[in-house]
Amino acid sequence: MGKKKLFSKPMIGIDLGATKIFAAVADENGKIIATAKKKSAGEQGREAVLDRVADTALKALVDSGVSIKKIGAVGIGVPSPVDIKTGVAYLSPNLGWKNVPVKKDLEARLGLPVFVDNDVNVGTLGEHVLGAGRGAGCMAGIFVGTGIGGGIIIDGKVIHGRNMTGGELGHMIIVPDGPLCGCGNRGCLEALASRIAITRDVLAAIDKGMPTMLTDMLEKNTDRIKSSVFKKAYEAGDELTVTYLNRSAWFLGIAVANIVNAIGPDIVVIGGGFFEALGAQLLPIVRVSASHHYFGPAGKDMKVVLAELGDSAAALGAAVFASRGGI
Amino acid sequence: MGKKKLFSKPMIGIDLGATKIFAAVADENGKIIATAKKKSAGEQGREAVLDRVADTALKALVDSGVSIKKIGAVGIGVPSPVDIKTGVAYLSPNLGWKNVPVKKDLEARLGLPVFVDNDVNVGTLGEHVLGAGRGAGCMAGIFVGTGIGGGIIIDGKVIHGRNMTGGELGHMIIVPDGPLCGCGNRGCLEALASRIAITRDVLAAIDKGMPTMLTDMLEKNTDRIKSSVFKKAYEAGDELTVTYLNRSAWFLGIAVANIVNAIGPDIVVIGGGFFEALGAQLLPIVRVSASHHYFGPAGKDMKVVLAELGDSAAALGAAVFASRGGI
Numbered sequence: 001m002g003k004k005k006l007f008s009k010p011m012i013g014i015d016l017g018a019t020k021i022f023a024a025v026a027d028e029n030g031k032i033i034a035t036a037k038k039k040s041a042g043e044q045g046r047e048a049v050l051d052r053v054a055d056t057a058l059k060a061l062v063d064s065g066v067s068i069k070k071i072g073a074v075g076i077g078v079p080s081p082v083d084i085k086t087g088v089a090y091l092s093p094n095l096g097w098k099n100v101p102v103k104k105d106l107e108a109r110l111g112l113p114v115f116v117d118n119d120v121n122v123g124t125l126g127e128h129v130l131g132a133g134r135g136a137g138c139m140a141g142i143f144v145g146t147g148i149g150g151g152i153i154i155d156g157k158v159i160h161g162r163n164m165t166g167g168e169l170g171h172m173i174i175v176p177d178g179p180l181c182g183c184g185n186r187g188c189l190e191a192l193a194s195r196i197a198i199t200r201d202v203l204a205a206i207d208k209g210m211p212t213m214l215t216d217m218l219e220k221n222t223d224r225i226k227s228s229v230f231k232k233a234y235e236a237g238d239e240l241t242v243t244y245l246n247r248s249a250w251f252l253g254i255a256v257a258n259i260v261n262a263i264g265p266d267i268v269v270i271g272g273g274f275f276e277a278l279g280a281q282l283l284p285i286v287r288v289s290a291s292h293h294y295f296g297p298a299g300k301d302m303k304v305v306l307a308e309l310g311d312s313a314a315a316l317g318a319a320v321f322a323s324r325g326g327i
Numbered sequence: 328m329g330k331k332k333l334f335s336k337p338m339i340g341i342d343l344g345a346t347k348i349f350a351a352v353a354d355e356n357g358k359i360i361a362t363a364k365k366k367s368a369g370e371q372g373r374e375a376v377l378d379r380v381a382d383t384a385l386k387a388l389v390d391s392g393v394s395i396k397k398i399g400a401v402g403i404g405v406p407s408p409v410d411i412k413t414g415v416a417y418l419s420p421n422l423g424w425k426n427v428p429v430k431k432d433l434e435a436r437l438g439l440p441v442f443v444d445n446d447v448n449v450g451t452l453g454e455h456v457l458g459a460g461r462g463a464g465c466m467a468g469i470f471v472g473t474g475i476g477g478g479i480i481i482d483g484k485v486i487h488g489r490n491m492t493g494g495e496l497g498h499m500i501i502v503p504d505g506p507l508c509g510c511g512n513r514g515c516l517e518a519l520a521s522r523i524a525i526t527r528d529v530l531a532a533i534d535k536g537m538p539t540m541l542t543d544m545l546e547k548n549t550d551r552i553k554s555s556v557f558k559k560a561y562e563a564g565d566e567l568t569v570t571y572l573n574r575s576a577w578f579l580g581i582a583v584a585n586i587v588n589a590i591g592p593d594i595v596v597i598g599g600g601f602f603e604a605l606g607a608q609l610l611p612i613v614r615v616s617a618s619h620h621y622f623g624p625a626g627k628d629m630k631v632v633l634a635e636l637g638d639s640a641a642a643l644g645a646a647v648f649a650s651r652g653g654i
Contacts, residue, residue, distance in 0.1 A: 081624065090624075138489070152590065154481055161591015162465070163624045171622035172585045175503060176578075183622055251503075258499045259589065263479065264488015295498035295510055297408065297417075297490045 006030040006129070006323070009072030010064075012057050012112070013319030015119060015311075016040065016049075016078045018094035023056040024315040025064035025071075030130045032312060034064035042095040049095060050102070054109035074112050075322030077119035077314040078102060081164040084326055087116040090164070115326030119314045121158045121167060124151025126317025127269045131308040136266040140259045141307070142169050142252070143272035145227075147182065148190040152263065157327070170194070174254050189255045193248040195274045199225045201244050212240035227277035234281055249282040253289020260302055261295040271307025279306040333357040333456070333650070336399030337391075339384050339439070340646030342446060342638075343367065343376075343405045345421030350383040351642040352391035352398075357457045359639060361391035369422040376422060377429070381436035401439050402649030404446035404641040405429060408491040411653055414443035417491070442653030446641045448485045448494060451478025453644025454596045458635040463593040467586045468634070469496050469579065470599035472554075474509065475517040479590065484654070497521070501581050516582045520575035522601045526552045528571050539567035554604035561608055576609040580616020587629055588622040598634025606633040 005028040015022040017040060024035045036059035038052050061068060080092035087103020106114040124141035133139040141151040150169025152159040159166040170190035171183055178187025179197065191197050202225065206215055213236060217229050233241035256268050270286065287304050309316055332355040342349040344367060351362045363386035365379050388395060407419035414430020433441040451468035460466040468478040477496025479486040486493040497517035498510055505514025506524065518524050529552065533542055540563060544556050560568035583595050597613065614631050636643055
């Protein structure tokens with residue numbers, strides 16, 4: 001109806017995760033018209049992973065019915081810091097990658113221009129352009145899952161930072177000398193409020209003999225608790241679960257306030273697998289904690305909301321990133 | 328020698344502080360050619376303060392020998408959140424100001440275009456364009472004095488944030504539920520590492536009977552310790568002073584790391600009266616602490632340096648802000 005289109009041509013967006021590849025073909029309005037999934041299979045080596053990425057993109061393309069000639073570009077988010085100019089992924093322990101020229105290698109496979117960024121950065125961009133952050137000039141995104149990733153958008157652009165680590169909100173120090181984080185530091189947000197951090201605290205409490213319905217829900221000798229298990233126990237009012245999850249939400253609120261006090265975004269969007277499962281329960285607590293820690297007027301009319309795009313955020317954001325020519 | 332000039336015309340920059348007004352005339356290269364000072368005298372009321380601001384600017388102008396017709400514009404930094412579009416200062420407890428239309432009132436007095444921003448924002452801008460941050464695209468400034476102010480510059484522009492509180496780095500929460508801050512929150516950087524915070528801890532230690540040479544240096548019943556007094560005691564190796572000041576530098580390093588992990592600036596500049604006095608002693612500790620808390624590669628080649636412009640930073644930054652038409 002004459003409405004301005006988001007893309008000049010359909011785009012392919014890819015989310016390369018540690019365990020699975022998700023590809024989507026998006027039309028000019030940013031609407032997904034076909035998707036495909038494959039396992040990442042990082043253990044098969046880098047060439048095999050890149051082959052599977054290309055296969056997944058082409059499978060989605062075939063399903064979409066769009067001719068490859070009509071595709072504008074391919075965007076991909078990878079679980080690594082990325083030099084967005086060269087499209088090289090520096091380091092992905094999960095994939096066993098070091099300095100992989102993703103752009104060059106995928107362009108050779110697909111015959112299309114490819115643009116590469118970090119998966120959380122493109123996820124943030126997806127939420128900004130097509131999800132919960134639509135219309136905001138400046139946005140912070142926090143994605144809570146196994147770990148905690150983040151992204152910051154100022155005047156519509158993702159902040160990459162000097163060493164391509166911009167937006168690493170999971171590694172802001174919230175409690176100096178606090179619990180050990182996977183990054184080697186102590187007291188990072190990720191060490192306090194990620195699924196891994198909560199699991200660490202819950203298992204330690206169980207070891208001490210604290211009663212919880214989780215005991216019956218866990219497999220023997222597990223060091224993993226799924227978000228769906230936490231959700232079930234939380235909804236059943238299990239005191240141990242409720243206590244630890246509420247505490248994690250309080251820490252998240254401090255991180256939200258720190259970002260708001262430092263940058264003053266228009267909106268903070270919280271997503272990730274853990275918050276997809278438990279956002280309805282935990283978001284109100286995050287908001288109270290954030291409000292408790294906002295500086296003076298910094299939190300006035302501040303929106304702290306749940307992400308909207310779920311698993312599609314990174315692929316859609318990658319498509320947006322590609323449509324802009326990788327900036 | 329054909330070098331591109333910073334300003335198209337000479338500018339007037341003003342730093343309106345809680346106690347004094349400092350005005351400078353800067354030539355097209357951003358070099359100060361004349362300055363003037365007066366007391367702010369906030370107790371005499373807003374009109375009197377604005378009269379004195381105008382008088383100070385004109386005194387510097389007369390001393391500069393530059394005709395008022397040749398001046399491009401006037402910039403002023405005020406100790407208040409500011410709506411930079413309208414030039415209204417929201418709230419300055421020290422001056423007793425609430426919603427003061429500084430731009431309008433000073434334009435009426437001076438007959439020149441006036442541009443208004445927060446004093447710490449223009450101080451950061453001054454350091455970015457003419458001081459320690461020259462040439463950096465993205466910079467964070469932290470100014471440690473009685474309190475702690477901050478500013479963030481991304482792609483050359485000061486981040487004002489949704490509620491004009493962007494860059495309030497002194498109010499990032501560093502120790503949840505820590506000491507009470509003047510802002511009403513607990514554990515803000517300002518409540519841990521400002522001169523007021525250190526003074527609070529030192530006086531409490533003296534009350535407990537801890538020996539320190541400060542006891543003989545302080546006036547009776549004082550609740551104020553000057554930066555110069557701290558410097559003297561620190562240099563003499565006074566254990567109480569050294570311990571508390573080093574501790575404050577450690578907290579500052581956490582704040583630096585949080586900003587670096589979140590945004591990844593090219594440089595962090597630390598200034599303010601307290602660091603002008605004690606920067607040589609404390610900066611190395613700030614750097615070690617920051618490095619301790621950087622996320623992975625975030626701190627690679629990160630420069631954490633002392634400010635260079637001293638008391639002139641805000642006036643020069645205000646001149647830069649004016650030269651850009653208030654953006």
